[in-house]
Amino acid sequence: MSEPDALGDDQLLELLGRALAEDAAVPERRRAAARAALGWRSVDAELAALLHDSALEAGAAVRSSGAGAGPRTLSFEDDGTTLELEHDGAGGELLGEVVGVPGAVVRVERADAEPVAVRADASGFFRIEGVGTGPVRVVVERDGRALTTPWVTL
Known part of the structure; x- marks a missing residue:
């Protein structure tokens, strides 16, 4: 040239x-x-902040992870919305509450399975069966707004 x-x-x-x-x-x-x-x-700025994880409590690392260990609890917050989760690793049941957003759609996403979505009741409570251990994230949607948790390993 x-x-x-x-x-x-x-x-x-x-x-x-x-x-x-x-x-x-x-x-x-x-x-x-x-x-x-x-x-x-x-993307990092849009993820909900982890407020509490029972696996990070003092002594959690030395406790047994077997059936007697109890459920894992997690709390997330974003833009005034709080998401409380409790996972029973043995039974695969995920219980939760979306504080301040009744009737929100809650979707559990996994890398190895199709997403599962449920609607929280009028009090914000929901239950999802068959959520085994492994990496998951939860997305809460209501009125065009979304709260997305980071990926966590249950």
Whole structure:
């Protein structure tokens, strides 16, 4: 290629035309992926804060994780909404309460299974059966707002 100062108008227009043709050749799925990647810039700021985890309490690491260990409790908060969870590892039952958001849809997401969604009752309580141990996250949605927990291992 020639030096930029040595290019004539016709040569510059040809280069510009090629650059525009390359832009048009980018598949729409790649454009969509690039736009979606911008959403990851603030992903940490959008996650609910962990307020309490019974597995982090003093002595929890030395207690037995067997049937006598008791349920695991977690609390999360985001934008004035609190999510309380209790998981019975042996039975796979997840009990919870969405404080301040009655009737919210609560969805449990797992990497190895389809999401399971239930609606909290008028008091904010919900129950989901068959939530085994492993990584999960919980999403609470109501009135266009969402509380999303970070991934935790139950």
